[in-house]
Amino acid sequence: MKLLTLNFLTCAIKTCKTNPASFPLHPRDAELEIVEADMNLPFLRNILPRLMWEELRGICGELGLPELPATPPTPADLVEASNAVHGSAEADEEEPSQTAKDLHRILLETCIQEGKLVCGACEHEYAVKEGVANFLLPGHLV
């Protein structure tokens, strides 16, 4: 699972969801893998305002990944300044900036293959195997 999915995932236990500590889930004993993916500027631009920046920064820290900037980039930060100045409307001609490349690397190329995702509120652990996290709740937690 690519790291971006952690931007959407929280604890599956209903009563836990209202507790702010249930988001984000914390990777533990995580085995990471880089899987190269095509750069997708329109997607980065679209998803940017939906990123929970503080939480993502925290996760990167926990995983020992390069630190994300303190404040979220703006859409303009995603393209090379020179091109942005020329104001080319053609999406194909846009040159992704280093910021875009870094973001792409972290969100769309870094994958959790094995390990656990732990709820910060109830401490329930969700196992990740072969890149697939399991959120099925045991009988006593439904």
Add this chain to the structure above:
Amino acid sequence: MPEYLVRFAQAHESFRKVELQALADIAGVTLQIITYEEDSPYCIVDLPSDTAARKVIARSILAQGIYELWGQGSTYTALHDSVHTISASKWSQYETASFRFTVEGYRGGNSTDEQRDIIDSFAYMAFKGPPRMRDPDVAFRVFEDYDLDVKEPKYLYFGRLIAESCRNEAKRRFDLKKRLYISTTSMDAELTLLTANIAHVAPGKLFYDPFMGTGGFPIACAHFGAVVFGSDIDGRTIRGTGGSARRGQTGKYDVVGNFKQYDLESSYLGAFVSDLTNTPLRILPPDKDSTKGYLDGIVCDPPYGIREGLKVLGSRQELLETERQSHQDQYKIPGYIPPKKPYSFTALLDDILAFAVATLVEDGRISLWMPTANDEDIELIIPSHPCLELSSVCVQAFNKWSRRLLTYRRRRASEVPEGTLEAVKKEYEKGTRASDLNDFRRKYFQGFRELESMKKEFVRMKMEPKTNGDVASEADVKT
């Protein structure tokens, strides 16, 4: 606005206008349907330009192509008059272009010689360029629309080709017969692509399927440019079991393998195992700022609970303290199976809509398949939610049942009166037996038993000595 002729495939008729409108919306183009009939492949529309026409049709699954309309009429005399009136000013543009000129008939047609004569009857346009079947500069076509078993066509069109759609290529490429990993519930590829179009999939968007199975919908969405992810209550369907529904195929096959097969892995975020009614996705009430919608669309084919009753996580009865303790003691042991309880399809539909409301961005779409029936008895009501606008209903009919594709638009906050969301919190029915809970399932098996007894009766009448006939077809159950 100029008129164009859309040449539809004569298939999935009730989806055609809906797809066309969705594609126009995605392209940001104003489209107006001038003439359309369910039993004809020819539809006339208004579009602002050739570029707009090309954009709309390029991605279409149910249109084969689009033509600039150069003439129409109910006889050849009328057609030629119309061609003079509408298009005479355009002829000179193509005077020296290489060209192709073809004649097609729907439910009828002509011999090659007759076609030759038809083509010659357009000689007044005075094209001097070389005829060329492959890659000509311009292609013209005469369309003849016949009534069944009538010799003369009832209507004629003449047009200049603007664009062909991706229909044939996409159907061929995504054909389930050639997909590495499928299961008995895999949705037909043409319908997954069609669903993606109707759900407004577009490059840069984020789409999710909560019942992904072998990934048919996410693959279709990724093909049209979306970034996708999915989940399923059954982890084996995501990871693969080392087998395939296809006979004789062994080895490790899984959803990610399908994405690799189509070179779409870049657009696949991954999948997780979960129950929709206990989703790990963020679904807090939208008044909390952190939970504004984040999905551009949801596409799915939820479980109907036909063959096996519909199940969600939970226990039939409230657990005793000792039982709770034993779950707690055992859940980390490999092989532990979380308990499941029967659930009603109607309640699941309500849950899906509530989930969509909590996760979709404003104007985001959810497209979901659900069974209906031709039989008045079985009609399942179309679920509704005040924060969702039902934008289209398409029907696919089979012999003994039919299903619908429902598409809703997430209303903007400004469209929804305050307090609406709180008012919809529903008390879901609680029950113990799947057959009581699921009307469709009960009716289905009733119909099945009636069929069985009819067959027995038939066999008896024919005085056959033995009933070797557990013939009631698995095929019907499956689809």
